[in-house]
Ligand SMILES: Cc1cc2nc3c(=O)[nH]c(=O)nc-3n(C[C@H](O)[C@H](O)[C@H](O)COP(=O)(O)OP(=O)(O)OC[C@H]3O[C@@H](n4cnc5c(N)ncnc54)[C@H](O)[C@@H]3O)c2cc1C
């Protein structure tokens with residue numbers, strides 16, 4: 001049967017947009033659907049920092065001359081927004097002690113803060129300009145089913161369901177993908193990490209004593225419920241050009257009442273938290289959210305004629321740059337498959353090999369650093385205090401940063417053993433901290 | 445369950461987590477088809493800004 005589309009792509013985030021763009025350039029007939037009305041708008045929390053550490057996803061992504069460059073995969077994508085170079089990663093304990101990591105890139109940066117909406121606008125414009133790509137906004141992908149010679153994707157548009165068929169379908173509908181769930185692939189994934197809820201806001205007028213920094217608030221005393229992660233960093237914001245805008249993000253395990261929600265924690269942190277004085281003159285510009293099941297990655301991202309790309313195959317940690325890179329790789333593999341009948345395996349291999357969390361050892365390494373979260377606030381104050389004046393270098397990258405922090409603290413092990421032997425013992429056992437404890441999803 | 449459109453940030457998170465496809469995304473906000481909703485509570489549990497409620 002002649003199909004109207006070669007490829008249906010469910011989801012037009014960074015992964016779906018990149019897949020569409022490359023397939024369009026290679027002449028494939030593409031249907032790109034997204035449930036958003038305004039596809040480039042960003043309503044979901046995302047710190048949108050470019051991770052510039054060499055080797056992240058076996059790639060090195062840099063910014064120069066109005067474009068992001070992917071050195072290993074040898075492609076670039078234009079980015080027309082501004083960049084704020086983040087010079088430091090500053091970990092702040094509940095008592096106000098800091099552990100400061102300076103940037104390790106040639107320019108001395110830990111990461112680059114960009115405006116995701118501008119990036120997506122550019123990518124969407126490129127896809128829209130391609131004559132073989134049809135874009136359907138306000139269209140929800142519900143399910144996909146493999147057929148003998150293709151895929152049937154069930155869509156919901158204007159309250160009605162309809163089916164669209166193609167030779168290949170791409171699940172790029174992000175974390176907790178409906179397509180992945182409908183194919184039964186989540187049965188192969190462990191969801192031991194639990195469910196998380198996130199609330200974030202952009203603010204003008206923040207009196208942050210650590211400019212050009214990725215600030216992480218560590219310890220139980222920052223939150224009402226004693227759990228969760230809080231981050232803050234300056235963001236380029238085209239809606240508020242004449243002032244510095246900060247994004248404050250709170251993520252907490254979604255345990256339901258009486259555990260405070262992410263929004264309650266966000267409000268608490270701004271109004272009554274240990275650093276409420278930073279926000280005395282702050283004005284909230286917008287609020288975002290995110291809801292996610294943290295499941296282990298989908299080790300094999302191809303099921304019949306369906307290819308899973310970006311966060312749909314993981315949790316949120318392919319990052320924007322990984323979603324783009326995997327979109328690029330998947331599109332070339334799909335074009336090859338359409339032309340020759342094989343190609344998807346190459347994509348599956350490259351995903352398995354390059355996405356860090358496919359390797360259980362990597363999960364262990366990052367949770368060893370996260371282990372700090374289980375310490376008492378007094379211990380964190382003490383440990384951060386020891387690092388005052390140290391010259392620590394690294395990147396903002398959750399695959400390596402925990403080890404940078406660990407190394408900085410372990411440098412003082414002789415003193416810790418001497419002064420606080422019990423704490424030294426705990427630190428040495430960090431390798432055994434379970435993922436559950438580290439992410440505080442169990443009961444405390 | 446109902447979603448308060450004024451509270452909903454439009455993150456889309458609950459849409460894919462609803463086990464019975466009862467949530468649609470309309471005008472960039474989540475909306476529940478109350479006839480399809482089984483009141484399982486998932487959307488309320490995961491929403492960071494407390495938009496779903498009775
Ligand atoms: C709190 C937080 C902080 C983060 N910080 C960073 C960071 O600093 N740097 C970084 O690079 N990344 C960060 N990320 C991760 C980053 O947001 C993702 O990795 C990236 O957006 C993944 O891109 P994607 O295209 O795979 O999925 P998404 O960006 O999630 O895009 C999915 C698209 O599919 C659409 N969609 C979803 N479901 C359906 C459906 N059923 N039907 C139709 N359309 C659908 C959505 O509207 C969306 O447009 C962060 C994420 C979170 C939650």
Ligand code: SF4
Nearest residue numbers: 452453455456458491
């Ligand atoms: S999880 Fe909350 S903020 Fe996100 S779409 Fe659902 S109701 Fe809206």
Ligand code: SF4
Nearest residue numbers: 462481482484485487
């Ligand atoms: S309560 Fe459960 S069934 Fe009802 S909309 Fe929310 S997630 Fe879906």
